[in-house]
Amino acid sequence: MEILGYLRPDGQIGIRNKVAIIYTTHCALVVAEKIHRLFPEHTQVYGVPGGCAYREGPANKVVALGKHSQYGGVLVVGLGCEGTEAHALAGRIAESGKPVEAIVVNQLGGDLKTIEAGARIMLRLLQHTSQAKRVAMTPADLIVGAECGGSDATSGLASNPAVGYAADLLIDAGGTYMHSEVSELMGCAEILAARAVDEQVAREIREAIHEEERACFAEGRFSWGHGNALGGLTTIEEKSYGALAKSGSKPLQGLLRTFERPPRPGYWIQIGEPGSGTFHGDPEGVNQRAACGAHLALFTTGCGSTTGGLVPVIKIVANPKRRQLILDNADIDASPIILRFQDGGWRIALPFIDNYMEDDINALQQRTPSRARSDFRLGASAPMPPI
Amino acid sequence: MRHRAILLHGCDNVATALTDLKAGEGVVVDREGRALAVTLHDDIPFGHKFALSDIAAGEEVRKFGLPIGRALAVIRAGEWVHVHNCRSERWGYYNDRFGTRA
Numbered sequence: 001m002e003i004l005g006y007l008r009p010d011g012q013i014g015i016r017n018k019v020a021i022i023y024t025t026h027c028a029l030v031v032a033e034k035i036h037r038l039f040p041e042h043t044q045v046y047g048v049p050g051g052c053a054y055r056e057g058p059a060n061k062v063v064a065l066g067k068h069s070q071y072g073g074v075l076v077v078g079l080g081c082e083g084t085e086a087h088a089l090a091g092r093i094a095e096s097g098k099p100v101e102a103i104v105v106n107q108l109g110g111d112l113k114t115i116e117a118g119a120r121i122m123l124r125l126l127q128h129t130s131q132a133k134r135v136a137m138t139p140a141d142l143i144v145g146a147e148c149g150g151s152d153a154t155s156g157l158a159s160n161p162a163v164g165y166a167a168d169l170l171i172d173a174g175g176t177y178m179h180s181e182v183s184e185l186m187g188c189a190e191i192l193a194a195r196a197v198d199e200q201v202a203r204e205i206r207e208a209i210h211e212e213e214r215a216c217f218a219e220g221r222f223s224w225g226h227g228n229a230l231g232g233l234t235t236i237e238e239k240s241y242g243a244l245a246k247s248g249s250k251p252l253q254g255l256l257r258t259f260e261r262p263p264r265p266g267y268w269i270q271i272g273e274p275g276s277g278t279f280h281g282d283p284e285g286v287n288q289r290a291a292c293g294a295h296l297a298l299f300t301t302g303c304g305s306t307t308g309g310l311v312p313v314i315k316i317v318a319n320p321k322r323r324q325l326i327l328d329n330a331d332i333d334a335s336p337i338i339l340r341f342q343d344g345g346w347r348i349a350l351p352f353i354d355n356y357m358e359d360d361i362n363a364l365q366q367r368t369p370s371r372a373r374s375d376f377r378l379g380a381s382a383p384m385p386p387i
Numbered sequence: 388m389r390h391r392a393i394l395l396h397g398c399d400n401v402a403t404a405l406t407d408l409k410a411g412e413g414v415v416v417d418r419e420g421r422a423l424a425v426t427l428h429d430d431i432p433f434g435h436k437f438a439l440s441d442i443a444a445g446e447e448v449r450k451f452g453l454p455i456g457r458a459l460a461v462i463r464a465g466e467w468v469h470v471h472n473c474r475s476e477r478w479g480y481y482n483d484r485f486g487t488r489a
Binding site: 152153154156157186187213229231232234235236237238241242302319321338341342343344 | 436453
């Protein structure tokens with residue numbers, strides 16, 4: 001397999017070629033959004049949720065995302081009085097070597113002047129980005145993240161094991177794979193510790209899972225919704241074993257702290273994500289993977305999920321009773337796996353227990369790409385104001 | 388033969404329905420090459436679980452070869468196993484409050 005990627009000054013290779021528009025406060029969101037609407041196909045807009053105060057976490061996150069390989073340039077849009085200073089933020093992203101510019105509404109005089117200035121800068125950034133050097137990529141250059149949302153019994157039976165199998169293939173080809181959602185690894189500590197490359201990693205993953213369990217108790221947040229139960233899942237352990245199936249069977253290289261890039265290929269678990277699906281939802285999870293450098297995300301769902309993210313999301317659905325969901329929102333229909341079980345064609349065991357799926361994976365029908373999803377806003381809890 | 392339920396691991400005491408199953412039906416499950424027959428006491432929706440053998444109150448319920456929780460009361464072979472009679476070892480109280488009778 002060979003694809004042509006876009007070489008960035010820091011040596012990363014992107015699979016997309018876009019320009020990011022980053023607002024530094026919600027007060028600058030509308031202006032940033034209007035600049036984005038002038039170049040809707042070539043730009044993505046996101047930013048720091050909230051208002052006046054500087055908050056390190058969101059600022060670090062947009063910096064990490066701004067450095068992502070899919071952006072050839074970045075425009076930072078600030079209001080001017082907020083703690084997250086636009087030029088400082090731009091300076092941090094510019095460490096990646098890509099062109100980064102900043103504009104500030106209060107310095108330019110208002111929204112119309114800022115939109116005009118932003119549009120003119122954007123022309124330059126897009127021209128620069130369009131000239132990115134194309135280089136051949138192999139699977140060894142790929143970083144793939146995974147996320148699940150709206151899990152049901154078919155997630156652990158079919159879609160997550162299929163993703164785990166794909167992860168094994170990617171890692172065999174020299175690639176990098178990561179998932180997170182530690183709140184959905186309850187009961188999996190010893191299974192993962194046994195897969196750790198060394199004793200220290202084993203200790204770290206045990207501690208991370210136990211710490212998450214304590215935090216879930218203390219804060220009263222649980223990665224559980226009634227749809228999980230309607231879909232046949234009874235306990236968090238059952239949901240977790242199913243979620244773990246997406247990890248494949250390769251050795252666990254280590255844990256990635258928030259926004260840390262995997263230092264070498266192989267299988268990684270990202271931690272420090274505050275309970276995706278419980279607080280921030282799944283788009284935030286996809287973008288956490290992106291902030292760690294993931295080029296794209298594999299996303300399994302059984303109950304149904306229509307969310308996307310800043311990087312391309314490949315949706316995988318295995319529930320044969322969700323025909324409409326498969327038609328409208330799935331990129332890969334994995335329901336043939338369930339049909340194969342009915343035929344007795346596969347005697348399943350989860351990949352971390354036993355290798356299964358010796359049959360070819362062609363039973364999975366690849367569908368035409370589903371509708372573009374860039375529905376994400378950082379701080380998605382705050383609704384978009386009308387424009 | 389059509390498989391209407393699947394056993395994920397040889398030491399499991401529950402199987403998962405691969406289609407909607409009705410009370411009174413006989414279901415045959417493959418356990419490591421040997422056929423295991425169970426008569427269902429309840430309707431079992433697609434993706435849901437039923438007991439393959441009697442499970443004592445407090446006994447582990449096993450799926451994927453791993454414990455998914457404990458039986459709240461005696462569960463007879465062929466009975467639906469779900470949030471009404473099986474609890475997480477961890478977040479049982481959450482299910483007590485919000486568990487959905489599917």
